[in-house]
Amino acid sequence: MVNAKIEKFFAALAKANPKPKGELEYTNPYTLLVAVVLSAQATDTGVNKATRSLFAAVDTPEKMVKLGEKKLRNHVRTIGLFNTKAKNILSLSKMLIERFDGKVPRDRAALESLPGVGRKTANVVLNIAFGEPTIAVDTHIFRLGNRTGLAPGKTPLAVEEALLRRVPKKYLRHAHHWLILHGRYVCKARKPDCPNCVVRQFCEYDAKTTA
DNA sequence: AACTCGGGGCA
DNA sequence: TGCCCAGAGTT
Numbered sequence: 001m002v003n004a005k006i007e008k009f010f011a012a013l014a015k016a017n018p019k020p021k022g023e024l025e026y027t028n029p030y031t032l033l034v035a036v037v038l039s040a041q042a043t044d045t046g047v048n049k050a051t052r053s054l055f056a057a058v059d060t061p062e063k064m065v066k067l068g069e070k071k072l073r074n075h076v077r078t079i080g081l082f083n084t085k086a087k088n089i090l091s092l093s094k095m096l097i098e099r100f101d102g103k104v105p106r107d108r109a110a111l112e113s114l115p116g117v118g119r120k121t122a123n124v125v126l127n128i129a130f131g132e133p134t135i136a137v138d139t140h141i142f143r144l145g146n147r148t149g150l151a152p153g154k155t156p157l158a159v160e161e162a163l164l165r166r167v168p169k170k171y172l173r174h175a176h177h178w179l180i181l182h183g184r185y186v187c188k189a190r191k192p193d194c195p196n197c198v199v200r201q202f203c204e205y206d207a208k209t210t211a
Numbered sequence: 212a213a214c215t216c217g218g219g220g221c222a
Numbered sequence: 223t224g225c226c227c228a229g230a231g232t233t
Contacts, residue, residue, distance in 0.1 A: 040229040046219060047228080080217040080227075088230090118230050138228050156229095180228065189226090214233080220226090 001149045001166070005202045009150060010171040012198045013178040029104035029129035030096075031055045034064075034089055036124045037116045042080045044184075050078050061093035061102055088116030106130045119157070123176070133172040135163045140183025141176075147187065149204035 001009070026032035031051075039047045054075040058064050064072065073086040092114045096102055104125060105111060111122040123136035135141070137156040145151035145159040151166060153159035167175045186193050194200050 036228075037230095039227095041216080041227055042218085042229095043220065043226095044228055078218065080219070081215095081229090082217075084216060084230090116230065120229065124228085136228085140228070184228075212233105215231090216229105217227105222223105222225090 001202070001204070003166075006150065006166050007168055009148075009199050009202045010168060010175060010178070012202070013182060014171065014174070016198045017174075017178050017181060026128060028055075028059055029125065030061060031059050032129050033092075033104050033117070033121070033125050036121045037089055037092070038076060038079055038085055040081065040085070040116075040121075046079055050076050061096040064089065064093040065097065085116060088114075091115045092117065104129060106132075119160075123160070127173070127176050131173065133164075133169070135160050135167070135172075135176045135179075137163070138180060139189075140187075141179045143189060144179055144183040144187045147192075147205045148199070148202070150202075 026035065035047060035051055035055075038051065054072075058067050069086055069090045072089060073082060076082045076086055079085065095114055096104065100110065106126070106129075108122050108126065111117050111125060112119065120136045120138055123134040126132035127134045127136065137145070137160045141163075142153075142156050142159050145153060145163065151159050151162035153162050163175070163179075164172075171178075182197075182199075186197050192205070194203075194205075197203070
C-alpha cells in the first residue's frame with residue numbers, strides 16, 4: 001500500500017472513531033495491565049463486566065496482594081483461563097512491589113519479565129499508559145494488516161514492524177486502538193462488513209472480492 | 212510448530 | 223450445542 005493511501009486510511013479511521021472506548025479509558029497503569037492480562041483469549045465485554053467491581057476496590061498491587069489469589073479468582077471466575085490468570089496477576093503484583101517500587105515499569109524488557117505479560121500486553125501498556133508509539137498486534141490487527149494490505153507479515157512481529165514503518169507518526173499514538181476496534185467490529189474474521197467500512201476504498205481485500 | 216488453558220457469548 | 227475468543231508459556 002502506497003504512502004498517500006495509508007495517510008487517507010488512518011485519516012478515515014480517525015474520523016470514524018472520534019471518541020474511542022476501551023483501553024484508552026484506563027488512567028491507572030496497574031489496572032490497565034491487569035485488564036489486558038485478563039483479556040487474553042477472552043472477550044473485552046466479558047472482562048469489563050468482571051473487573052468493574054474489582055477495580056473499584058483494588059487499584060494497586062498492594063491491595064491486590066492483600067485481596068489474595070482466592071478472592072481474585074472469585075472476581076474473575078467468568079473469564080476464560082481464569083485460574084492461570086489469577087495466579088499470574090498475584091505473582092506479577094508481588095514482583096511490582098519487590099522489584100519496581102510498586103509501579104508499572106515503563107520498559108519493555110521489564111514488562112515482559114512479568115508472568116502473563118508478552119509482547120502484545122507490553123505494547124498496550126507502553127502505548128496507553130505511557131504514550132509510547134507502539135502497536136500491539138493481536139489477532140484482529142494481524143488479520144486486518146494482512147487482509148487489507150496495510151501491513152502484510154507472516155508473524156505478528158512482522159506485522160508490528162510493518163505498521164511502525166508505515167503508519168504516519170501523528171497517528172501512531174492512536175493507531176493501535178483504532179485498528180483493534182476496526183478489526184473487532186468491522187473487519188471481522190468470518191464476515192467482514194465491507195459495505196460499512198470507512199477504509200474500503202483503500203483496501204486490497206475489498207478490491208479483490210467486490211470490484 | 213503444536214499444544215494447553217477455559218467460561219461465556221453468539222449463531 | 224458447538225465453535226470461537228483483545229495470548230502467553232511450555233514442550
